[in-house]
Structure formats: C-alpha cells, structure tokens
Amino acid sequence: MFQKILIANRGEIAVRIIRACREMGIGTVAVYSEADKDALHAQLADESICIGKAQAKDSYLNMERILSATVASGADAIHPGFGFLSENSKFAELCRKCSIAFIGPSPEVIQKMGNKSEARNTMTMAGVPVIPGTKEAVMDAKCGKELAKRIGYPVMVKAALGGGGKGMRVVRNEDEFEVNFNNAQLEAVNGFADGTMYIEKYIENPRHIEFQILADNYGNVIHLGERDCSIQRRHQKLIEEAPSAALDDGLRDKMGSTAVKAAKAAGYTNAGTIEFLLDKDKNFYFMEINTRIQVEHGITELVTGIDLIKEQIKIACGERLAYTQDDVKVQGHAVEVRINAEDADKGFAPCPGNIVAMHIPGGNGVRIDSAVYGGYTIPPFYDSMIMKVMAYDHTREAAIAKLKGALGEIVLDGPVTNLDFQYSILENKKFLSGEIDTDFIHNEYGL
DSSP states (O other), rough: OOOOOEEEEOOOHHHHHHHHHHHHHHHHEEEEGGGGOHHHHHSSEEEEEEEOOSSSSTTTTTTHHHHHHHHHTOOOEEESSSSSTOOOOHHHHHHHTTEEESSSOOOHHHHHHSSSHHHHHHHHHTTOOOOOOOOOBBSSSSHHHHHHHHHHEEEEEEEEEEEETTEEEEEEHHHHHHHHHHHHHOOOOOOHSSOOEEEEEESOOOOOEEEEEEEETSSSSEEEEEEEEEEETTTTTEEHHHHHETHHHHHHHHHHHHHHHHHHHOOOOOOOOOEEEEEETTTTTEEEEEOOTTTTHHHHHHHHOOOOHHHHHHHHTTTOOSSSGGGGOOOOOOEEEESSEEEGGTEEEEOOOOOOOEOOOSSEEEEEEEETTTEEEEEETOOOOEEEEHHHHHHHHHHHHHHHHHHHHHESSSEEEEEEEHHHHHHHHHHHOOOOOOTTHHHHHHH
C-alpha cells in the first residue's frame, strides 16, 4: 500500500480524499495556491505545500510544481481528484516517467477517451450503440455544414476535447450552422487549446444516465449502478440521483452490461463513468467516458456502501477488485444537490466572498461534502461550489423529503447562493413525479 499520497486538487474533493487516506492509514500531502493558504484541505493534510499564485495556471494546473512537491515530500502517488489535471494524459505520463503512481487510468486511455471522436469510434468497433455522427475530425464550418446535412438536423456541434458544456452548441437548421460552429470552435480553442470538432445527431429531450464502473489491472470490470444527471443547466449538472426512476431492472441490466463492455473496449482501469443518453423510447446511446472520479460519486456510495476513493487507491496500488458484479447491491435511493456561490437571478453569476456565519444540517441519511467554514472567504479564482448536500432513504420520495429538510436547515450568511433555486426544483411537481429530462430547467424555468 502507498505510504503517502499527494492530492493535486483543492476544495471538497481534496478533503474527501484526505479523509479516505486517513482511514486507510496513508499519509497525505496537500498542495495549495496563495489564495488557498487558509483552505480546509491545506489544514487537514499531514503536510501542505504552496505551489504558486492564485491563478490555476500558476498552481493547480502547473505540472512541474506539483511533481516537484511530490518528489520533495516523498509521496509515492498522486490523486488528481476531478477537474484541473485529472483527465490530462500528459500529466499522467509525467507521473509515470517520475515513477509516481497516478491514481486513475493510464495516460493512453485518458488520451484515447478524452478525444470524443476517437472514443466514439472505439465504442462503434465494440458494438456499443453510439449517436449517429461524424467519425473524423471536423475543422471548418463549410465542411461541417455538409456533414450536418447528411446527418439531419437538429445536430450537436461538440469540441473533441471539450467538457463541462464548453465548446458545445445545438444547431436546429442550416442557416444557424456556421455561426454556432464558429462560436463553439472558438470556445474550444480558448478553453482547451484545440479547435477539433465533431458533429452528432441531437437527441431531443433525453435523460442523462451514467454508470459508475470500477476496473482493476487484471481485466476485472464491474458497474455500481447508475446515476440520473438529467437536471442540468447548459450541460452543467445541478441535481443527481441514484438509481434512476426511468430504468426498470431489465433496462438497468442491459445498460450496465453495455457500460462494462465499453470499459473493457477502452482497456479501462480504476474508477470511471460511462455516460449515456436515454431517449423517450428507451433507446440508449454512448456519449463519453469520464476518466476520473465524479463530483456526484457520493450518491453511488450511499446506495452501494462502497467507498469509491478507497477503491481507486487500492486499484492504483495493484490490488484486485474485492467485489464481483453479484456482490454489488443497490439499495434505497440517494439524491444530491450542489450548493454554489452564484446568483440564479443574475444568470448564475459567481458570487465569491466571506462566509460570515454558517450552519450545516445533519441527521440520519444526510451527508455533506464541503470544504468551507464560518469565516472562510470563497476565492474568485476557482469553481463556485460550496457544498454537496446528499440525502439517502428507502424510496425516492423519502430521500427527496429528507433532502428538502436538510436544505431548509442550512444557514450561509455572506455570499449569494443557489440554495433557494435548488429547493424550488425539489418542490417542482414534474421533478417529484420523475418526469425529467435534460431540457427540464429550460422548459420549467426558461434558463
């Protein structure tokens, strides 16, 4: 087992990893920027190292400084968390060259699955259903327009190396194509330094269903059930739940088996997520593989009892999976909301600032993942998430009721948050009935 792990991240995921390592008897090293000198993760770790200025490019995205901190601290592994360098194949390769274990898949798999066009081709070869679309890179609007006409409108223009809703546009007719393609490509270049695009058929009103997988280095792959991530705004997830109300046992088994097939086709190891779109007729299509731990991993832990961070560490250390597919039992229901420092009435603009007073809820079946505290100042340089609030109970209805109760207890004086907006979703009749899809927020709130 590893003796010491450096966490190349910040915020609640860094705190989450530190806690798992502590339970496993593994030493931890936190890295932090100058803006994060008072951050919780820097206080909780066994060691903390400042790696640069506030801007992420000078700190959390600076590979050389992170690797130097790892060597200097004597850590034998790096956990990248999510975001930042977690899906950067170059960083994973540098870890390998420095004889530092990277807690995630191999650099080859990250690169292969990070390119959405190549990932689609891999899945097609493996017999995994994919959305009709281009197989080769699309670099200019003129070529893209011809291909879109063949596919049939509406289409989705996507950045090959995109993510988090960036570099994506829905185009409903030929007249709209050029401006949307160019805008998406510009966003891709600015966000990912790559203007490679691809085009696929746009599935109207789908659900976003993702399957959590675990895969060791010996060919053993299992899934831990699904999460429904359909409640999202501009491809940014707001509320997730596990399991999905849209799947019966037969469809769940079919999609789960397909997720395992997809992971095997990619040569995947460690924890990852196979993402699907599910249409109104219960047809499902591969969308992408997220080659990291997910923000919403906690609800899978609640319904399965399996600690995903610990499993990541064990797999990276060379252990075999301790579970078979038959060992995985999904029981009850869990729902998560993301509480962010942002103003829903002003286009969800980020609202960093000082937390004057704070009270977080507790109780049976309530889980809070957070890295903030009373008196902490949320910096303006990073993601605006304050906490993830999760509730678990025997049924979906009971879990939602428990989550509403937990949100009602929260006190966050200081920054503007999306707390009231999230609460309104939990009271929405369509949400309560389970009649949701990825256009829910747009249709119900006009956002």
